[in-house]
Amino acid sequence: GELEAKMRGKAKVERENHDLNKEKIKLDRAEQRKTWMEVCSSVGNMIGTGLDTLISNNTKIMGTAMTVFGLAGGYFLAKRGIGVGAQYIENRIGKPTLVR
Numbered sequence: 679g680e681l682e683a684k685m686r687g688k689a690k691v692e693r694e695n696h697d698l699n700k701e702k703i704k705l706d707r708a709e710q711r712k713t714w715m716e717v718c719s720s721v722g723n724m725i726g727t728g729l730d731t732l733i734s735n736n737t738k739i740m741g742t743a744m745t746v747f748g749l750a751g752g753y754f755l756a757k758r759g760i761g762v763g764a765q766y767i768e769n770r771i772g773k774p775t776l777v778r
Contacts, residue, residue: 732738
C-alpha cells in the first residue's frame with residue numbers, strides 16, 4: 679500500500695522532471711542555433727562589405743595586388759638569397775685550404 683504509493687509518486691515526479699529537462703534542452707539548442715545563425719550572418723555581412731569596399735576602389739585593388747606580389751617576391755628572393763649564401767659558405771668552409 680504505502681510503499682507502492684510512494685514509488686508511484688516518485689516515478690510520476692521523475693517523469694515530469696524528465697519531460698521538463700527534455701523541453702529545457704530543446705529550448706537551449708534552439709537558442710544556440712539562433713545565436714550561431716546570427717554570428718554566421720554577421721561574419722558574412724562583414725566579409726561581403728569588406729570585399730565590396732575593396733572591389734569598388736581601384737586604388738585599394740592595386741595596393742592589395744602590389745602587396746601580394748611584393749610579399750611573394752620578397753619571400754622567393756629571400757629564399758634564393760639564403761640558398762646562394764649557404765652554398766657560398768659551404769664552398770668556402772667545406773674545402774681544405776690547399777684545394778682552394
